[in-house]
Amino acid sequence: MLAVGLAALGILVATALTLSAFQENMMFYVEISDVKAGKVPNNRNFRVGGLVKTGSVHREEGEIELSFVLTDTANELTVVYDGVLPDLFREGQGIIAHGRMGSDGNFMADTVLAKHDENYMPPEVAGSLAKQQAANSAATTEETDPATEETTE
Amino acid sequence: MWKFFHKLASPPHFYDLANKIIPWFIVPAILLITYGTIAGLFFAPMDYQQKDAFRIIYIHVPAAYISMMAYMTMAISAGIGLIWRMKLAHAVAAACAPIGAWFTFLALITGSIWGRPMWGTWWEWGDPRLTSELILLFLYFGYLALRAAIDDTSKADRSSAVLALVGAINIPIIHFSVEWWSSLHQGPTIVREGGPAMPMEMLLPLLAMILGFTFFFGAVLLRRLRTEVLYRERRTGWVKRMIQPAGGEA
Numbered sequence: 001m002l003a004v005g006l007a008a009l010g011i012l013v014a015t016a017l018t019l020s021a022f023q024e025n026m027m028f029y030v031e032i033s034d035v036k037a038g039k040v041p042n043n044r045n046f047r048v049g050g051l052v053k054t055g056s057v058h059r060e061e062g063e064i065e066l067s068f069v070l071t072d073t074a075n076e077l078t079v080v081y082d083g084v085l086p087d088l089f090r091e092g093q094g095i096i097a098h099g100r101m102g103s104d105g106n107f108m109a110d111t112v113l114a115k116h117d118e119n120y121m122p123p124e125v126a127g128s129l130a131k132q133q134a135a136n137s138a139a140t141t142e143e144t145d146p147a148t149e150e151t152t153e
Numbered sequence: 154m155w156k157f158f159h160k161l162a163s164p165p166h167f168y169d170l171a172n173k174i175i176p177w178f179i180v181p182a183i184l185l186i187t188y189g190t191i192a193g194l195f196f197a198p199m200d201y202q203q204k205d206a207f208r209i210i211y212i213h214v215p216a217a218y219i220s221m222m223a224y225m226t227m228a229i230s231a232g233i234g235l236i237w238r239m240k241l242a243h244a245v246a247a248a249c250a251p252i253g254a255w256f257t258f259l260a261l262i263t264g265s266i267w268g269r270p271m272w273g274t275w276w277e278w279g280d281p282r283l284t285s286e287l288i289l290l291f292l293y294f295g296y297l298a299l300r301a302a303i304d305d306t307s308k309a310d311r312s313s314a315v316l317a318l319v320g321a322i323n324i325p326i327i328h329f330s331v332e333w334w335s336s337l338h339q340g341p342t343i344v345r346e347g348g349p350a351m352p353m354e355m356l357l358p359l360l361a362m363i364l365g366f367t368f369f370f371g372a373v374l375l376r377r378l379r380t381e382v383l384y385r386e387r388r389t390g391w392v393k394r395m396i397q398p399a400g401g402e403a
Contacts, residue, residue, distance in 0.1 A: 007315070007317055008318075008319050011319045012280055012319065012322070015322055019191055019326070028277070028279055028280045028281060028334065028335050028336050028337060030335075031335075041360065049335060060300065063179075072312060084271055084273075085273070086201070086271065086272060086273030087271065087273075088202060088271070088272075088273075089273075090319050091218060096337060097253075102192075111273070111274070112273065113272045113277070113337060114272055114273055115272070115337060115339070116203065116271060116272075116339055117339050117340070117341045117350075118202045118339040118341060118342040118345065118350050119342075119350040119351075120203075120207060120342065120350065120351045120352075120355055121200065121201050121229045121351070122198035122199065122200075122201060122355075123198075123199065123201040124198075125201070125352065126201030126202070
C-alpha cells in the first residue's frame with residue numbers, strides 16, 4: 001500500500017509540474033501585445049492569435065502571397081503568408097498564425113488556422129445582428145483609419 | 154435501505170436485475186438518438202459561418218461528454234470499491250473503461266474531421282484541449298493494460314482503482330482547458346454564463362443526443378457488467394447451477 005501511495009504522490013507531483021509548464025511555456029499561442037513588447041522567441045517559430053483587421057487583407061494581382069493586419073483592437077501586427085487559407089478565413093475572423101518574426105518586423109507565417117467562437121446561429125439571425133451592429137456603429141463615431149484604407153482592394 | 158444495497162451488491166441478484174432494467178435504457182436511447190439525428194441533420198438551421206459542417210457537433214459533443222462521464226463513473230466506482238471493498242463497484246469500473254476509451258476515440262476522430270475544414274488542421278500538438286483529451290485516451294489504455302497485466306482479480310481491482318482515481322485529475326483539466334489557456338478550440342457553448350450560445354432549434358437535438366448517448370452508455374455498461382459479474386463468479390455455485398440446470402450432467 002505504501003508503494004501505491006508513493007506512486008500516486010509521484011503522479012500528482014508530475015501533474016502539478018506539467019500544469020505549471022502548460023501555464024508558462026505551453027500556451028498554444030501568444031497575444032499580439034506580447035509580440036509588440038518583444039516577449040517572443042527570436043529565432044524560433046511560435047503562434048500568434050488575433051482578429052483579421054477589416055479591410056486589411058491585401059494580395060497582389062496573380063500572386064498567392066498575401067498580407068493582412070492582425071489586431072487585438074489595441075495592437076496590430078502585419079502578417080505575410082503564401083499558402084492555402086482555411087474556409088473560415090475572412091476579415092474580422094479570429095485566426096492563429098504559425099511562423100516567426102521577419103527582419104522587417106512583419107510576421108512571416110507558414111500556417112494560418114482559423115478559430116471560431118462558441119456561438120452558433122442561423123444565417124438570417126447573424127445577418128440581422130450584423131445589420132444592427134452596423135446601424136449602431138454608424139450612429140456613433142466613425143473610427144476608420146485612412147492609412148489602412150489605402151491597402152484595401 | 155442498507156438491505157437494499159446489500160441485495161443490489163449480491164452478484165446473482167444484480168445479474169437478474171441488470172437484465173430487467175436494460176430495456177429501460179435501450180428504448181429511450183433509440184428514441185432520443187433517432188430524434189436527435191433526424192432533427193439535427195435535417196431540421197436544425199445551418200450555422201451562419203460553418204454552414205452545414207457544424208452538424209458534426211451532434212456526434213462530437215455527445216461523444217466527448219460520454220468520454221469524460223464514463224471516466225468519472227469509472228473513478229467513482231473504483232473509489233467506492235477501494236474504500237468499502239465492494240466487488241460490484243470494481244466490476245463497474247472495469248466495465249466502464251473500454252466503453253469510455255471508444256467514446257474518447259470517437260470524440261478525437263470527429264474533432265479531427267471537424268478541424269480540418271474549419272480550423273485548417275487535422276491535429277495541433279500543444280493545444281491544451283486536444284492534448285488533454287488524448288491523455289484521457291492514454292489513461293483508459295493504461296487502466297486496461299494494468300488490469301490485463303495482473304492475473305489476480307482483487308489485486309487488479311485495487312491497483313487499477315488507484316490509477317483511475319489519480320487520473321481523474323485530468324477531467325477538470327479537459328473541461329477548463331479552453332478557459333485556463335489559449336486554445337484553438339472554442340469555449341463551452343451549452344454550459345456558460347448567460348445561457349447556451351445556440352438557438353433552441355439547434356440546441357434541442359443536441360441535448361437529445363447527449364441524453365440519448367447517456368442512456369446508450371448505461372445500456373452498454375449494464376451488458377458488459379453482466380458479463381463481468383459472470384466471469385468473476387465463474388467458480389461459484391449459482392453460476393454453475395445456471396449453466397447446468399438442476400440434475401443435469403453436462
